[in-house]
Amino acid sequence: MSQEMLSTTLPPATVPARRGRAGKRRATPRMLGLYAAVMALLSALPLLILIPVSLNPKPVVGFPEGGLSLAWYVKVFEGTNFPEAFLTSFLVGIVSTGISLIAGSLAAWGLTRNRFKGVALVEAFLLSPLLLARIVYGIAMLIVLTQFGLIRTTSGLIVAHAVIVMPYVVRIVGSTLLGIPKSLEEAAAVLGAGQVRTFARITFPLLRPGLIAATIFGFITSFDEFTMTVFLVGAQTRTLPVEIFRYAELIVDPSVAALSVMLILGTLVAVIVLERTLGLEKVLKA
Amino acid sequence: MNARLKMTASRRRLVSLLISISPALILIGALFLLPLLRLIQLSTTDAYPKPSEVLTFENYAEIFARAFHLTSLVTSLELAVVVTVITAVLGYPLAYYLVRSTSRYKALILLAIISPLLISVVVRSIGWLILLGREGVVNQLLLSLGLVSEPLQLLYNFMTVVVGEVNILMPFMVLSLTTSLSQIPRSLEEGASVMGAGAVQRFLRVTLPLSAPGLISGAMLVFILTMGSYVTPQMLGGGKVNVITTDIYSRMMVDFDWPMGAALSVVTLLLTLSVVVVMSRIQSRLMGGMTR
Numbered sequence: 225m226s227q228e229m230l231s232t233t234l235p236p237a238t239v240p241a242r243r244g245r246a247g248k249r250r251a252t253p254r255m256l257g258l259y260a261a262v263m264a265l266l267s268a269l270p271l272l273i274l275i276p277v278s279l280n281p282k283p284v285v286g287f288p289e290g291g292l293s294l295a296w297y298v299k300v301f302e303g304t305n306f307p308e309a310f311l312t313s314f315l316v317g318i319v320s321t322g323i324s325l326i327a328g329s330l331a332a333w334g335l336t337r338n339r340f341k342g343v344a345l346v347e348a349f350l351l352s353p354l355l356l357a358r359i360v361y362g363i364a365m366l367i368v369l370t371q372f373g374l375i376r377t378t379s380g381l382i383v384a385h386a387v388i389v390m391p392y393v394v395r396i397v398g399s400t401l402l403g404i405p406k407s408l409e410e411a412a413a414v415l416g417a418g419q420v421r422t423f424a425r426i427t428f429p430l431l432r433p434g435l436i437a438a439t440i441f442g443f444i445t446s447f448d449e450f451t452m453t454v455f456l457v458g459a460q461t462r463t464l465p466v467e468i469f470r471y472a473e474l475i476v477d478p479s480v481a482a483l484s485v486m487l488i489l490g491t492l493v494a495v496i497v498l499e500r501t502l503g504l505e506k507v508l509k510a
Numbered sequence: 511m512n513a514r515l516k517m518t519a520s521r522r523r524l525v526s527l528l529i530s531i532s533p534a535l536i537l538i539g540a541l542f543l544l545p546l547l548r549l550i551q552l553s554t555t556d557a558y559p560k561p562s563e564v565l566t567f568e569n570y571a572e573i574f575a576r577a578f579h580l581t582s583l584v585t586s587l588e589l590a591v592v593v594t595v596i597t598a599v600l601g602y603p604l605a606y607y608l609v610r611s612t613s614r615y616k617a618l619i620l621l622a623i624i625s626p627l628l629i630s631v632v633v634r635s636i637g638w639l640i641l642l643g644r645e646g647v648v649n650q651l652l653l654s655l656g657l658v659s660e661p662l663q664l665l666y667n668f669m670t671v672v673v674g675e676v677n678i679l680m681p682f683m684v685l686s687l688t689t690s691l692s693q694i695p696r697s698l699e700e701g702a703s704v705m706g707a708g709a710v711q712r713f714l715r716v717t718l719p720l721s722a723p724g725l726i727s728g729a730m731l732v733f734i735l736t737m738g739s740y741v742t743p744q745m746l747g748g749g750k751v752n753v754i755t756t757d758i759y760s761r762m763m764v765d766f767d768w769p770m771g772a773a774l775s776v777v778t779l780l781l782t783l784s785v786v787v788v789m790s791r792i793q794s795r796l797m798g799g800m801t802r
Contacts, residue, residue, distance in 0.1 A: 252611045260607040261615070263600065264622035267677055270637025271625065273647055277640055285640050286650055327533040334530030338523060350534050353542055357738025357782060359755050360775045363762060364545035367552055367772070387541050390534060448630035451740045451755075455762065465632040472632075472745070476639050484633045491628050495621070505620070508627060509685055 271488055278482035285476055296482040306483055309467035313447050316378060316463060320385035321442040327386075328393030329435065335394075336401040351391045358388070362452035369456060376458025384456055388449060389442040396441060396510040400434025400502065437502040440494050546779075553772035561769075569773035579757060579774065586753040587781075589668070589743070590736040593675045597683045597732050598725060600676065605687035605724075606717075610696075624685070626678040635745040638674055639665065642746075666748035674742040679735055683728040690724025691717075722796050730789040734782045754778055 277285055281293035300306050328350075335347055353361065365384045366375065374380035404427060412422040450465040457466050464487075471480055498504050553569055555561035573579040608620055626634060641647050642664040649661040664670065694717065702712040718725075740755040747756070754774060761771035 252607055252613075256603060256607045257611060257613060260604055260611070260619050263604055263680075264619040267625060267680065268622040270634050270641060270677070271629065273637050273641055274633075277647075285643070285645065286647060323537075327537050330530040331534035334527045338527045340524075340527065346531060346535070350531075350538055353538065355734065355782075355786060356546075357734070357755075357778055359738055359740050359758060360549070360779050361542070361545070363758065363771055363775045364549040365541075366762065367768065368545040368548055371548075383541055386537060390537060394534070444628055448628075450630060450632050451738070454740075454759075465630045468630075468632050468636065469741070469745070472636055472639065476636060476643070480636055481640065484636055487633055488629060495628060504624075505685075508624060508681070509689060 274481040274484045278478050278485045280478050283477055285478065296478040299479045300483045305467055309462050309464045312461055313464040316381045316385055317443045317446040320382045320389055320446050321439055323386040324390035324393045324442055325439055328390045329397045332394050332398035332401055336398055350394050353387055354391045358451040362455040366455040375456065376461055378461055380456055381461060384452060385446045385449060389445050392445060393438045393442055396438040396507060397434050399510040400431055404430045433501040437498055437507045440498055441507050444494060549772050550776055552769055553776045555769050558768040569770050573773060573777060582752040582754050582757040586737055589671065589753060590733045592672055593679060593736045594729050594732045596676050597679055598729055601680055601683035601687060605684045605691055609688050609691040624681040627681050631678050631741045634678065635741060638746055642670065665746060666750045668751055670746045671743050671751050674746045675736055675739060679732045682731040686728035686731065687721060687724045690721040694720045723793055726789055726793045730786060733785055737778060737782050
């Protein structure tokens with residue numbers, strides 16, 4: 225509409241002038257780009273600073289002087305509780321993501337493939353954990369898990385994490401399903417494919433990027449969770465973020481920086497996979 | 511016969527629907543809704559695990575009667591308002607850049623901005639501690655440059671917590687703004703310029719109103735998440751910044767006054783819920799005005 229308006233209301237003389245200006249001017253002003261770069265740098269700074277600190281040969285939290293050392297990386301594996309905490313986090317992340325992936329994908333399937341009364345209500349109910357402050361949910365689960373004797377157990381952590389992760393699975397898988405044209409499935413059915421075959425040959429391959437993205441994002445969400453988890457762990461079942469928090473309460477030394485750098489590198493790998501499947505921005509906006 | 515076939519077909523659909531959504535419904539119902547109800551119930555008792563009174567609102571009365579709880583509640587609200595405003599003001603140009611720029615560094619900038627969504631806030635807080643500590647990198651730098659004669663106290667105050675919160679909540683503001691901004695056709699802004707609007711007028715009359723829904727949902731998210739955040743006030747506030755979440759933690763894990771902790775949690779829940787309701791009202795009114 226606006227294109228039409230422009231061409232009818234503007235004298236033709238302005239057209240070359242516009243083209244000339246567009247040629248010289250950037251899509252965004254240079255100042256804005258500079259501002260964005262500074263903001264990005266500030267946001268990355270608390271992570272970037274960990275790299276030089278972790279390579280410091282001396283037990284000093286600061287820039288290394290006189291050579292670099294990987295000693296702190298070795299120390300993470302010897303004489304700290306970080307390896308055990310990592311295993312707990314990994315186990316809780318895998319199992320809770322698995323549970324939410326099954327329940328969440330099935331629900332996303334039901335909700336996107338059936339238009340029935342109350343579909344919005346069911347969806348809102350399934351997504352409601354996203355709106356609740358994690359600390360409030362943590363307290364609620366502390367009370368309930370204590371009652372059932374599951375407090376400070378890995379099983380307790382797993383069910384609580386499954387509730388946190390599932391809404392993300394519903395959203396990511398749901399938005400992927402909505403992006404699959406129904407006509408493709410109908411065409412397969414018309415050509416004689418049964419329901420199972422249609423799913424195996426058409427729907428599943430198209431859904432796979434969404435499932436992979438949901439798995440990775442779900443795992444990251446569980447792996448990073450702190451505010452709810454801190455109420456549910458015991459001395460033997462501390463997850464990695466809780467163990468780092470406890471450690472840093474006593475001392476911030478280069479070994480905790482070394483561990484953080486390893487976590488950042490691991491996350492970078494996950495981000496690359498996310499970008500290659502659904503696209504990072506799409507996953508986060510789902 | 512035909513009608514019966516149709517009936518069974520729709521019944522089969524209903525059965526498959528129920529089978530597909532019931533695991534999720536059971537999970538959320540049993541492990542989310544029921545714990546919440548139990549939390550509310552516990553907040554109205556006077557002791558745990560053996561209450562002498564089954565229904566009392568004493569805990570709630572105490573929250574509003576005791577200065578300590580009231581102060582932490584007010585600090586939480588202050589923090590949420592300040593963080594929301596700063597995130598909106600700093601995030602808007604950032605989102606605009608991310609939508610309009612064609613720079614090849616754009617992906618890298620996006621990754622840096624959204625990194626708080628991918629890396630645990632605990633790890634990020636360690637980074638802030640290393641940067642801002644008394645013997646931290648910033649102080650070392652200032653000292654060696656001779657700009658200060660003794661280290662500055664950069665940690666453990668309200669402003670440090672604000673900086674930390676703005677950092678980790680910026681992605682929510684930026685992503686919800688980019689969703690809105692990317693739906694504005696460029697031609698509308700160009701049209702405004704051609705018609706003689708200056709940059710300010712174009713922003714106030716075209717870009718800002720059209721991106722208002724994204725701005726409001728971003729603000730809503732940031733407000734709620736600040737109210738509920740615990741790690742940043744605890745690690746960067748170092749016990750000097752008392753907010754409702756640190757109050758809840760102390761009641762639950764230090765005093766073991768669970769009914770009180772539950773009541774504080776319910777207050778947090780109600781506060782955030784009312785913000786959601788008010789903000790979505792404003793948003794739907796704005797949207798309604800636009801289609802009209």
